Amino acid sequence: MxxxxxxxxxxxxxxxxxxxxxxxxxxxxxxxxxxxxxxxxxxxxxxxxxxxxxxxxxxxxxxxxxxxxxxxxxxxxxxxxxxxxxxxxxxxxxxxxxxxxxxxxxxxxxxxxxxxxxxxxMTIYHMPVYKKLEEIISSGVLGPLKLIQMNFGSYKDYDMTNRFFSRNLAGGAMLDIGVYALSFVRWFMTSKPDQIVSQVKYAPTGVDEQAGILLKNKEEEMATVILSLHAKQPKRGTIAFDKGYIEIYEYPRGEEAVITYTADGHRETIKEGSTDLALSYEVLDMEKAVSGKEDSMHLDYTVDVMDMMTQIRKDWGMKYPEEE
Incomplete structure (x- = not known):
């Protein structure tokens, strides 16, 4: 090796x-x-x-x-x-x-x-639980995807000199935590959302402190994303299908998901991998890609997510000094 x-x-x-x-x-x-x-x-x-x-x-x-x-x-x-x-x-x-x-x-x-x-x-693309969920979804047991709901709220000290709120350090909720939520959305959606509307609340420095985002793609799959840098929320993702829904907590480095089946309400818990090994999974997948064994880094998804984040900030009229 x-x-x-x-x-x-x-x-x-x-x-x-x-x-x-x-x-x-x-x-x-x-x-x-x-x-x-x-x-x-x-x-x-x-x-x-x-x-x-x-x-x-x-x-x-x-x-x-x-x-x-x-x-x-x-x-x-x-x-x-x-x-x-x-x-x-x-x-x-x-x-x-x-x-x-x-x-x-x-x-x-x-x-x-x-x-x-x-x-x-992006840890989401490498955690074993997401790869396992992809297998389950591909089997068709849950039917077609309908809706994704995403939450990510951190409670940062309201200090405008720290990096989270600094324009000069590219602060703001979108680039810091929104990238996780949108990467989650892209992982499960059939194609990149092409319809996006949003609202933003700015911090005194002019970066996005809080945001609400609605997304829909050509398959009519929809998603909602709620972000905040000054209001704690659970890091929760819910993916709703025709025949059931999946819930994942602490999703950036998730290791467990619960599937609830609509027909009878029974639940199935999926445990794969370990949160503590998140960086190890990234390293191993990167080395596979470098060796040519497996293209497991999902740069195409990264491009899609960056396209979405750029469009959203353009709609807001929010720029960083490097973009002015």
């Missing part, structure tokens, strides 16, 4: 989870790059990583690096994606993968040009 050398660009929460995922698989990250060199050194010491770069740019020039995991703020992604993809590196990029559809289109073109894998680190 090929052992790929991974580099992390960023030393935050996700980077720590990535390093731990590597350890769970009996390996470790090869190298680390970060804007603050001292943090990179501390991170490397914590996880026994052999290489720390003096400059971020050095990670792109290192011929030993196979895959780069980017977990810096949203608005820095395209800059690093350009450098990584042009250097011939495979890239797994934290969500949201870019600010908008135009940036993602550029990144996809660069990946194709340089014959490398580009993917968004």
């Amino acid at each position: 090929i052992e790929y050398r991974w580099a992390t660009l960023g030393c935050g929460v996700i980077a720590n989870q990535l390093a731990q995922a590597m350890e769970e698989q009996g390996g470790k990250l090869y190298s680390v790059a970060n804007r603050t060199h001292e943090k990179a050194i501390a991170f490397a010491q914590k996880y026994g990583i052999e290489k720390v770069y003096d400059r971020i740019e050095d990670v792109f020039e290192d011929e030993n690096v196979d895959i780069i995991y980017i977990s810096t703020p949203h608005n820095t992604h395209i800059e690093y994606l350009r450098k990584a993809l042009n250097a011939g590196k495979h890239v797994l990029c934290e969500k949201s993968i870019t600010l908008n559809a135009q940036e993602l289109e550029e990144a996809v073109a660069l990946a194709k040009k340089n014959h490398v894998i580009l993917a968004e680190a």
